[in-house]
Amino acid sequence: MKVVIAGGGFGGLRLARKLNNKKGIDVILIDQYNYHQFQPLFYQVATAGLDASNISFPLRKVFQKSRNIRIRMAIIQRIDTTEKMIHTDIGEISYDYLVLATGAGTNFFGNVELEANAFSMKSTVEALQIRHRMMENLELAVTTTDPQTLNRLMNIVVVGGGPTGVEVSGALAEMKHYVLPKDYPELDFRKMNIFLVEGSSKVLGAMSDKSSDQALKYLHQLGVTLLTNSQVEGYDGNELRLQDGKTIAASTVIWAAGIKGNIPGGFESVTVQRGNRLKVNEFNQVNNMQNIFAIGDVAAMISADYPNGHPQVAPVAMQQADTLSLNLLKIKENSFATLEAFNYKDKGAMATVGRNLAVVDIPKPKWHFGGFFAWLIWMALHLMLILGVKNRLFVFLNWVYNYLTYDQSLRLIFREFNRDNSTRNI
Template identity: 70%
Template sequence: MKIVIAGAGFGGLRLARMLNNKPGFELTLVDRFNYHQFQPLFYQVATAGLDASNISFPLRKVFQKSRNVRIRLANIERVDAANRQLVTDSGNFYYDILVLAMGAGTNFFGNANLERHAFSMKSTVEALQIRHRLMENFEKAVHEKDPDQLQQYMNIVVVGGGPTGVEVSGAIAEMKRYVLPKDYPELDFSRMNIYLLEGSDKVLGTMSGKSSEQAGQYLKELGVTLLTGKQVSDYNGSVLECKDGTAIPTATVIWAAGIKGHVPGGLDGLSLQRGNRIPVDPFNEVKGFPGIYAIGDLACMATDTNPNGHPQVAPVAIQQAGNLAQNLLKHGLDKVLWKPFEYYDKGAMATVGRNKAVVDIPKPKWHFGGFLAWLVWMALHLMLILGVKNRLFVFLNWLYNYLTYDQSLRLIFKEFHKPEQKE
């Protein structure tokens, strides 16, 4: 059975590993990067808490001993369902089963200016770009004489009060408190403002009211200016404007306000759901396209408890990949015997800063925060990181940062042009 997996995120990688070296399966794993990215820690790369290599793991190393998994680097263009091919810029891949696991990207809701000037954080490369922008702005601020321009460099705006927005805001606030005044003694960091804008009336809207309230309190303790009920209308690279007339001068806007699925071309007639998600049946098969499956953030499986699809989080992708793999291993293509997918919600968590985190557990219904929640958050993320060496490096980085309140990763790598050779 030829299986092509499009995307090596949590879902795609899980599926490939479960079918690795299983007789009767020939797998091709297609991705535009040659490494798996641990998305929950992008914000720590962006704020110089971790090196990019700590949260990235080479795909070919995962499958060094594999007899049936092949890695191909390519940009996915479209699906040719009639001829059962995945069309990419590196050639076509024939399949018996195609699994779409490309995840989701940033949703700027059609605002071209925001897309042009704001920073998204959906890849390791984008996280590094944010880090470089932060460091470069402080270097410029040291030389700046114009007070208005200086304030733009010193203002940082994060849009979106979900886990990503909360975590990156808290991390920047801790940089302001513990690191930046030592790095830049020439600057007055009492003038530095960190704004977190959220369109609804609270942060962490998908979590419990207690978690939302506690996270908001933690952010205020760290010095983050939390502005709820704010919907962004425009950003020209120097001033962020809200629909209610609020204007914030800033040279750095981090956009964490929405995501949309990476849907390939070729799926004509498909009725995409909210967030550009693909409708699937209880077995994750794309409706109207036999032999094509979608898992993770890209899939929208409507259920009684989740009428708009499951949460777009890593556990859903991992569990859907596991269910699909088990069905294929046990019953092949005989879908009569397949087990429908049921999501087991183990809970949700978010960290705000040192000793500050919130955790919700659904069964039994329990909320807790503070130091214990922070330890649970760290332990879970260490377990999920791919590779023993990566886990060790991340743990050592966290330990060093906890003891010293610092991290030596504030590096700016600029493009180097070789001088032209004279003839």
């Protein structure tokens, strides 16, 4: 049985590992990158806390000893569901069963201007681009003499008060206080503002009110300027416009306000759900497509408990991969009557705002806690989930070093000098 897994994120990688060396199943894992990316720590790459290699792990290394799993680095262009054929930029790949684990991308809600000028943070490359822009702006700020230009270069706006927005805002505020003044003594960082813009009335809307209130207190403590009930109208690269008429001068805007499922071409006839997600049944089977499954952020399993589908978080994708791996083995044995329905076990949610500052919600028993202990729990869990012993060690050592010194050492700007002495950013 030939199974093709599209996507090497949390769900796709977990499914491939569960099917590793299973007799009677050949697996092809397709991803546009040749490495797995640990998305929860993208914000630390963007704020120079971690190196990109610390949170990336080569997919081929994961399966060096595998007898049935092969990796293909390719971009999926279209899927022919009738012929069971995947069209990619490296050729065609056939399948008996296809599992879509393509994850989610940034949702700009149709705002073309925002998409062209704001930064998203859904890949390691995008996180590095944010870091690079921030460092370049500070280099320009050192030599500028115009007060308005200086203000624009130093300001940073984060849009979206979910976990990503809260975490990157807190990390930027800590850089402003502890790191950047030592690097740029010429600049007055009292003039630097970190704005967090949120469309609703509170941050961390998916978590408990206690977590939201505590996170709000932590953000104020770090000096983040929070603008709630504020909708973004547009951003031209220099000025962010809000629907209430207010404007914020900023050369860097990070968009963390929404995501949408990455659905490959070929599913135009399928009715998609809210958030550009494919509707699946209780076995993660795409509606009216017997040989195609979807897991993780791209799948919407509608139920009484989850009328809009499950949360688009890593634990859902990983649990769905576990269930689907068992069902694929049953399908191989023609045991369709014994397929296991997916049942999500919510183990809680957490977010960190800064050093010693985090919030954790546990559903059963219903429990909330924050502060230093929650921060330790957050760090321990993320260390366990990172692939590779060496990566875990490097991340841990970086965290210890940063904690003791209030510093990071990854503020690098890479440029290529051409023969005419012009430069090109890498």
